[in-house]
Amino acid sequence: MKNILLLIILTFTSMVFSQTDEEVLKTIYTQSLTNGKAYEWLDHLSNTIGGRLSGSENAEKAVAWGKTELENLGLDNVWLQEVMVPKWIRGEKESAYFITGSGTSVPVAICALGGSIATSNSGLKAKVIEVQNFEELSTLGKDAIKGKIVFFNRPMQADLITTFSAYGGCVNQRYAGAMEAAKFEAAGVIVRSMNLRLDDFPHTGSMSYGDLPNDQRIPSAAISTIAAEKLSEALKNDTNLEFFFKQSCEQLADVKSYNVIGEITGSEFPNEYMIVGGHLDSWDLGDGSHDDGAGVVQSMDVLRLLKESGITPKRSLRVVLFMNEENGLRGGNKYAEEAKKNKETHVFAPESDSGGFTPGGFSFDCSDANFEQVLSWKALFKPYLIHYFEKGGSGADVGPLKNDSNVLAGLRPDSQRYFDYHHASNDTFDAVNKRELELGAATMTSLVYLFDKYGTNPLTSSKALKN
Known part of the structure; x- marks a missing residue:
């Protein structure tokens, strides 16, 4: 029985490797739109836990929930990274x-x-x-x-x-x-x-x-x-x-909290890291569905979608649910500090923190050479109406990882409605569209797949549309 199971896995993996990039992206989008997990996760995060201001009881419930859900995905490693965060309370x-x-x-x-x-x-x-x-x-x-x-x-x-x-x-x-x-x-x-x-x-x-x-x-x-x-x-x-x-x-005085981290170990370059993330904390007026529950669940689903699509990353891939973006950026700074201390090489870091609306593309903080590589992939996203590829900012939490060689990116959904909800009591689960959320998760996953396959070496950029 074990030998049959191994044969099935090897056959499926071989099929994935023989697919063109267009076919792989189609598989990813199909998985997300027909078998997505992001909306279900967001329902729980928003409606069962609720607003998650740093230092609050709900923030700690979200940490425990995030760790459990990542463990349920069967990742290679899941852990909590301790970080001290401010504790401000609204009162009456x-x-x-x-x-x-x-x-x-x-x-x-x-x-x-x-x-x-x-x-x-x-x-x-x-x-x-x-x-x-x-x-x-x-x-x-x-x-x-x-x-x-x-x-x-x-x-x-x-x-x-x-x-x-x-x-x-x-x-x-x-x-x-x-x-x-x-x-x-x-x-x-x-x-x-x-x-x-x-x-x-x-x-x-x-x-x-x-x-x-x-x-x-x-x-x-x-x-x-x-x-x-x-x-x-x-x-x-x-x-x-x-x-x-x-x-x-x-x-009040600072309190202990955590970043939540899950990892798939790279099959070829385990010491090169890609991370994808959003911030787990939110303001307390609503339930933080757009800011940034959407980014959290999309980032979690990137790892699940890769596994469901039969893709084994060459490089180690982490999802990081950052704590305290809203009023301190302690989580993002702590992650970068630990990465530097451990001498980890982070090659790619996309972030989702602009709401769960229809994705339009990405902005990239990278060298001109790496951006040229990104532009060579633009045609792959055209069938999904993803056209926005510009140099610019990435995200607050991944920003501290920036160096001269890596690529940081920010998912850019349609922003016209975002500030109707941003930091307000109407930032609730009912304001998020399931399909738009799932399209964002697929878009993030597709970009991670391409960077994992081709790396950040611009000399390989011309291969993207030929394989």
Whole structure:
């Protein structure tokens, strides 16, 4: 019986090796779309475990779940990599309103920004001053700002087709707004949510006080885009209106957590490593399905899909479920630190952290020579409507692995809806489309297959479409 089983395995493996790249990619996409596991995994991660803020009980449940599921795949090695992470808690639900000149109280959808201090127990009420950027803040100066709540109201730039560029153009007001406003003795900060859509979902996200002493730190929160529009309009009619908000968040001591790692040992080059990953932590308002549950389950399915497709990697392939991307990047930095300590050679590292929408391609952080190799594979992806191959950024968690010779990549799905959900309470499982998620998993798997087969040596690039 054992000999028959071995013969079947050898025959199937031989069939895979004799296939063209086009045929292998078709097998991978077929497996993902008819036998995918990503959506089932995401259902559990989102609906049974839920939001997974670093240091929380749910984050640790996610670690245990990830380890168990990777072990169930029958990988060669599965382990936890210890990392210390920050523990910030939101506390009671935030509340806010502003009072118009007629005395009308207008409620505002609000949430504390990650890392912010609390207001006093009775909340904070003060006059508001609206600004677009830090330059305007500096021009106004301390006399105009002291004792007031600074309202940063610069929207994401709507005419930028790449929404991540629009996000990058205004996210500094969220991250550093409190730090900058505190220099002028502001009482607090509220920030327009990083969202292109007008809705009533406030979007959280990380913020920083830099090296400000504790006694100079001020509370910082995000308001919804609808609330921002209402407040801005009200300020045109009454510059003396008052804004109230209350939050009870708290920063606690760092706690122990883990990256979750699973590995298939390479059959020919076991000391050359490829990794694929997403971040296991999420913000606490929703269940983190798009950010980044989708990336986690897609990355896990890369290893499963290769096994199901009869592909044995030449190079060692790891899936890494990173902890603490959202408010510290401790997991990504820890993995790179350990890789350097162990003198591991990482040749390729794609990341999925842009949501579970329809995949459009990849951006690559690599040399021109390696990018030319990537472009030679573009025709292989055309049947799947994957056309975007550009040099650019990769991903936050794989970024620390960058060196002069390796290739980092970021999966680039359609981003037009991503910031409707990013860091908000509507980032939930029902917002993810099963087929789009599975297409992303297949696309990641296909690129891993090609880099494993041809390596990062540009001299082999011309072979891709001939075999």
